Amino acid sequence: AQSVTQPDIHITVSEGASLELRCNYSYGATPYLFWYVQSPGQGLQLLLKYFSGDTLVQGIKGFEAEFKRSQSSFNLRKPSVHWSDAAEYFCAVGAIGGGGNKLTFGTGTQLKVEL
Amino acid sequence: GAVVSQHPSWVICKSGTSVKIECRSLDFQATTMFWYRQFPKQSLMLMATSNEGSKATYEQGVEKDKFLINHASLTLSTLTVTSAHPEDSSFYICSAFSSGRSGEQFFGPGTRLTVL
Numbered sequence: 701a702q703s704v705t706q707p708d709i710h711i712t713v714s715e716g717a718s719l720e721l722r723c724n725y726s727y728g729a730t731p732y733l734f735w736y737v738q739s740p741g742q743g744l745q746l747l748l749k750y751f752s753g754d755t756l757v758q759g760i761k762g763f764e765a766e767f768k769r770s771q772s773s774f775n776l777r778k779p780s781v782h783w784s785d786a787a788e789y790f791c792a793v794g795a796i797g798g799g800g801n802k803l804t805f806g807t808g809t810q811l812k813v814e815l
Numbered sequence: 816g817a818v819v820s821q822h823p824s825w826v827i828c829k830s831g832t833s834v835k836i837e838c839r840s841l842d843f844q845a846t847t848m849f850w851y852r853q854f855p856k857q858s859l860m861l862m863a864t865s866n867e868g869s870k871a872t873y874e875q876g877v878e879k880d881k882f883l884i885n886h887a888s889l890t891l892s893t894l895t896v897t898s899a900h901p902e903d904s905s906f907y908i909c910s911a912f913s914s915g916r917s918g919e920q921f922f923g924p925g926t927r928l929t930v931l
Binding site for chain 2 (some may be wrong): 741802803807
């Protein structure tokens with residue numbers, strides 16, 4: 701069974717500082733990996749995804765993530781955080797191919813940005 | 816981009832009543848739609864997978880008679896919470912998947928259900 705671990709429940713960074721959110725996954729084959737952001741009371745917005753190819757993936761809002769197969773990780777990074785980045789971030793893993801890509805989500809990391 | 820809408824965005828109902836939530840893919844045809852439930856400050860838990868024209872597949876522990884899912888067309892899926900009770904209060908989120916969209920699910924904005 702697939703699973704996702706986000707070890708950090710809460711992270712606080714100062715505006716302008718760099719950010720790294722950790723994500724580790726367990727999956728029997730090459731996974732589809734996603735990072736989503738959720739603002740309070742809102743649905744999920746896709747930041748970026750990895751399916752194959754280049755292991756460094758660029759996303760929206762200046763985010764990037766690196767797929768490291770040897771470490772089963774897909775950490776999200778941003779070089780300079782803005783106050784508007786404060787939100788809940790979810791890492792997710794899905795199956796490649798048919799079946800509609802059932803996603804398994806991590807427990808989320810709450811990001812707080814100090815001005 | 817692909818847009819998924821949900822209606823209503825929030826609903827308050829009395830215990831024992833039924834509530835229907837709609838999920839629509841506005842600019843693409845969704846072969847599969849998913850329904851998630853999210854408790855406060857927690858992750859999304861998949862409730863069921865809905866394929867157009869067939870019965871939904873429910874995750875373990877989800878009562879299919881409690882949460883009725885219908886996927887009558889390629890752009891609409893509905894979730895009906897029957898005989899709702901306060902413990903059914905939650906944030907319900909749907910997502911839509913199309914095989915022509917590189918395996919990506921597109922999420923709706925969610926529906927906040929409060930059962931009094």
